[in-house]
Structures are given as structure tokens and as C-alpha cells.
Amino acid sequence: MTDQDKRTGAPSRYVQGPGALRRLGRYTRRLGQGVFLISDAAGIERIRRDVEEGLPGAGGVEFVPFEGACCEKEITELVRRFEASGCQVVAGAGGGRHLDVAKAVAAFARAPMVMLPTVASTDAPCSALAVLYTPEGIFDRYLYLDKNPDLVLADTAHIAAAPPRLLAAGMGDALSTWFEARACAEAGGKNSFGTAPGAAALCLAQGCWNNLLRCGAKAMEQAREKRPGDELETIVETNIYLSGVGFESGGLAAAHAVANGIASLGRANRAGHGEAVAFGVQVQLVLEQRLGAQPLRARQDLAQVRAFCQSVGLPTSLADLALADITGEELSELARVALDPAGNMGNMPFAVSAEQLIGAVKALAQA
Secondary structure, three states, X not given: OOOOOOOOOOOOOEEEEOOHHHHHHHHHOOOOOOEEEEEOHHHHHHHHHHHXXXXXXXXXXXXXEOOOOOOHHHHHHHHHHXXXXXXXXXXXXXXXXXXXXXXXXXHHHOOOEEEXXXXXXXXXXXXXXXXXXXOOOOEEEEEEOOOOOOEEEEEHHHHHHOOXXXXXXXXXXXXXXXXXXXXXXXXXXOOOOOOOOOHHHHHHHHHHHHHHHHHHHHHHHHHHOOOOOHHHHHHHHHHHHHHHHHHHHHXXXXXXXXXXXXXXXXXXXXXXXXXXXXXXXXXXXXXXXXXXXXXXXXXXHHHHHHHHHHHHOOOOOOHHHOOOOOOHXXXXXXXXXXXXXXXXXXXXXXXXXXXXXXXXXXXXXXX
């Protein structure tokens, strides 16, 4: 691959619709017989009937309750169990953690990989990436996989039944896609495949932001009513597919670096990744306003982003992340993790110091 190559990755198949789990076998049959399905115990009970109906002639399913962390020790044990199960396909159902676990198990076992998101809280399902944590739940590293999932199937009947806050968190993750891809492109940075972002990735990334503005607030109304209307369907596809392909092929930058710094503190609220990323977008735009070549654009974007976040219940301050009392030592740790040379801050079109980053975070502390 030359330096001029651009690479875009996507799942082999993406399926979305109410009741899609009841048609699961139609899409897994080409991948193999027997599905080793990883989720938590409560999640398994919620989808069991639909999955069993959807896999009548495709080798059946082995449900695998999993409550641990997405860490190497747990993944190694699950690989052993999969290889002893006789199943040929690894599936993950639920939210980001169980999908990442299933991705890692499938990758290490060299098995077909199926993602069954029952919430739209992150853009994890479509990517060739898993986030690994320590056994204590602290961010460890990204695991880059050789391929994207073979199938992503999103049953919007189940997604509509999930707590609305999870849909909002997914919008927080999708919110970052355009602003980080834009920064990466302007910086001459690299996407998750180690190449410059291509036109398709940038179009998908910008589509995320456009869809969020157009459908986000209405989708939250439908989520509160537990019904998959047109706007909810659009936002589910935005959170899962557009953002999943867009972030991976468009590149990450300061927003995710800040989110990783927040996660490293080990005491943020339980809303998780998407809400931290939404706050990270605002920090990134403060940095762009103070250090970037287009401060007016950044100022306008920040105002629009903050208004959007308020409309769907995403955080706009440290207090919203249960970090109103953050200490100077914790801010230094946040900055240390966010500025790790192996992380994403290098995809910004300007250098960022720890002092500048802490200043940007403080600017939003009580905003």
C-alpha cells in the first residue's frame, strides 16, 4: 500500500428493521452452523424467543451469559469455550461491551463475526475495532481487527424498547464523527486503517451530523414512547452504520482522546462512552476556537453542538458527567491519557499541550 492509498471499511451486510431478529437465520446461514451468542443474562432473556425463532434451521444457538469486563483474560476463556462448543459463528448481542467481547473472540478464534445490537448507544457494531479494558474497567487499548463484522443486524423493536438515554448516548458518539473526521482530514491525519480519510468516509461523517440535527429530537420522543418511527429508524442507522463506518474510515481526534481521559479516571457516571464523547466534542471545538485556523467556524459549531446536546439530554458540562468536583490531579491524569502519543490527539491540525487541554476542559466546567 502506498502513501496515496485510501481505505474504507464496512461490514459485509447491514440489516435493520423491527423484528429483524426473527429473521436472523436468513442472514447467518451463509456464515456457518451454530451461533455462539454472547450477552448478559438479562439481555439473553429479552431476545431468546426471537433468536430461537430466527434460527430454526441454521444449526441452533448456544446462549453464553457474560458479565465480565472486555479484557484479555475474559476473552481468552471465551475463545476456549467457543472452540469446545461446536458452533461455527460468534455473535454478540446488547451494547458496546458485549459486542466488543464477541468481536475479539471471533477474531482470535478466526470465526465469522455477527453483531446484534439491541441498543444504539455506540457506533461499535460496524467497526473492525474493539475497546479493551483492564479487569477493573479502566480503558486499556484499542484492538484493531483484520476485518469488519460479517453481519450487523439491528432489530429496532428491541432498540426502541431500550432506555432513551442509551439512544442519546449513541447520538453523542455519532456527534463526534463529522468533527473528528474533518479535523483528521485538515491535519493530514490517519484513520483507523492508517490511511487518509476518503470522500465516502467524509460524506458519511457529515451525514451523521445532518441526520442528528434533522431527526435527533424527534427520535428521542419516539424512544420515550417505545415506538420505532421514521426518525428513530434514521437515528439508529446513523448511530450504528453511518457513524460506525464514518469514524473508522474518517479518523478520530480530540473528542475521543478526551473521552478516554475521562474513562481513565474511573469515576465518571454510568452513562458511559457516548456521553463522554459528546463532552469531548465540545472540548475539541474549544481547542479549535483557541488554536485553530478557523476560530469563527469553531465558535459557531460549538454553539450549535451545545444546543443540540441540550435538546437530546447530552452533557454540556463536567457536572453533567458527575465530575463537578474534579481535582487538579485528576485533570492532569485526564490530559496525560488524552495526549498519549499512541492516541488520537495527533489527528488535530495543531499541537495541543496539557495546559491548553486542561484550560479547554475548565472552560466547560460550569458552562
